[in-house]
Amino acid sequence: MARRSAPEVNAGSMADIAFLLLIFFLVTTTIETDSGISRKLPPPQEENVEPPVLKQKNIFVVELNKNNDLLVEEVPMELKDLREAAIAFLDNGGGRGEEACDFCQGKRDPSSSDNPTKAVISLQNNRETNYATYIAVQNELVAAYTTLRNRESLRLFGKSFVQMKKDLKDVNYSGNKETLKENIKKVQLLFPEKLSEAEPKK
Amino acid sequence: MSILKNKRNKALPEISTASLPDIVFMLLFFFMVATVIRENVLMVENEMPMANQIEKLDKSDLVMYIYAGKPSSRYRSRVGDQARIQLNDKFADVGDIKAFVMAERASRTETMIPFLTTALRIDKFANMGLVGDIKNELREVNALKINYNTRIDNNPD
Numbered sequence: 001m002a003r004r005s006a007p008e009v010n011a012g013s014m015a016d017i018a019f020l021l022l023i024f025f026l027v028t029t030t031i032e033t034d035s036g037i038s039r040k041l042p043p044p045q046e047e048n049v050e051p052p053v054l055k056q057k058n059i060f061v062v063e064l065n066k067n068n069d070l071l072v073e074e075v076p077m078e079l080k081d082l083r084e085a086a087i088a089f090l091d092n093g094g095g096r097g098e099e100a101c102d103f104c105q106g107k108r109d110p111s112s113s114d115n116p117t118k119a120v121i122s123l124q125n126n127r128e129t130n131y132a133t134y135i136a137v138q139n140e141l142v143a144a145y146t147t148l149r150n151r152e153s154l155r156l157f158g159k160s161f162v163q164m165k166k167d168l169k170d171v172n173y174s175g176n177k178e179t180l181k182e183n184i185k186k187v188q189l190l191f192p193e194k195l196s197e198a199e200p201k202k
Numbered sequence: 203m204s205i206l207k208n209k210r211n212k213a214l215p216e217i218s219t220a221s222l223p224d225i226v227f228m229l230l231f232f233f234m235v236a237t238v239i240r241e242n243v244l245m246v247e248n249e250m251p252m253a254n255q256i257e258k259l260d261k262s263d264l265v266m267y268i269y270a271g272k273p274s275s276r277y278r279s280r281v282g283d284q285a286r287i288q289l290n291d292k293f294a295d296v297g298d299i300k301a302f303v304m305a306e307r308a309s310r311t312e313t314m315i316p317f318l319t320t321a322l323r324i325d326k327f328a329n330m331g332l333v334g335d336i337k338n339e340l341r342e343v344n345a346l347k348i349n350y351n352t353r354i355d356n357n358p359d
Contacts, residue, residue: 011220011223012219014222014223015219015222015223015226017223018223018226018227018230019226021230022226022229022230022233025230025233025234025237026233028239028240029233029234029237029238029239029240030237030238030240031236031237031238034258034259034262034265034321034349034351035256035257035258035259035351035352035354036250036253036256036257036259036321036322036349036350036351036352037253037255037256037257037349037350037352038257038259038319038347038348038349039348039349039350040346040347040348041337041340041341041345041346041347041348042341042346043341043344043346044341044342044344064330125330125334126330127329127330127331127334128329128330128331129329129330130326130327130328130329130330131251131324131325131326131327131328131329131330131333132251132252132326132327134330134333135251135252135253135326135350135352136251136252136253138253138350139253139254139255139352142255143254143255146255169260197337
């Protein structure tokens with residue numbers, strides 16, 4: 001009796017099965033990653049606590065009204081000029097004595113902010129303000145901080161702030177991550193992000 | 203000459219499809235690795251605004267999502283066309299956010315709670331009143347780390 005070899009299994013339908021699985025995964029999954037502007041909300045306020053007194057000149061009021069018009073220090077402004085204005089305000093360094101800012105390159109106008117650590121940007125909006133406009137304004141203000149931080153970090157450590165942050169996340173980074181972390185903190189302390197988001201006006 | 207003749211007589215050989223499953227499997231594995239399973243079915247319109255000063259949220263287990271926007275067209279007859287909040291798979295009111303945050307916290311370990319970030323995925327046509335309400339609720343339950351989800355604006359400036 002002749003030995004018969006085992007019959008070959010037909011693999012023609014394997015492709016169909018694989019396609020089916022592929023299509024299932026295509027439908028049920030998304031490829032997107034989350035990215036966005038990170039913010040920290042102020043902690044809930046206790047009652048009967050007086051808000052700290054700030055000098056008027058240290059506050060940079062950015063207001064968005066219900067028609068999505070931008071008012072900066074009560075003067076209408078175009079969105080594209082906001083970054084410049086915010087940088088000029090933060091980098092002013094008009095303080096004297098203890099409040100002097102030795103690294104600022106601004107105009108040192110005594111009627112504008114004393115020191116970047118004192119300067120507060122107050123973003124106010126109306127309930128009717130459009131969300132996209134609000135984000136565009138936030139984006140410009142964050143960009144102002146990033147520009148200044150990049151400048152200082154280039155001066156102090158020869159590397160931009162954005163690059164330092166990228167390196168911190170990079171697994172293949174060869175340098176010392178601890179010093180990198182400290183350097184990032186130092187730059188952040190020079191220009192702390194003091195961005196107050198007031199509750200919307202009714 | 204004889205060789206040529208022989209070839210002409212033969213039928214065209216069939217193209218082998220034996221490697222087709224391998225190719226498809228390769229694609230399959232690529233998609234399995236590169237994508238994540240969709241958690242929520244969107245019930246609201248959700249076109250996010252553009253920004254370029256963004257940070258990536260890389261640890262997706264430390265993120266909870268709040269969606270807001272106008273209801274999608276097929277839900278509009280039921281819930282109207284005012285902008286709504288969506289938590290998990292349901293429409294919700296502003297008051298439900300606290301319970302939602304508590305539930306999200308309960309599903310994570312103690313050590314993860316301080317790092318929990320709320321991703322606000324809000325439609326660009328929403329108005330700030332709704333966003334302000336959401337932020338207020340989050341403040342009250344001390345969920346202070348938020349991220350306004352945006353799309354990347356690739357303009358160099």
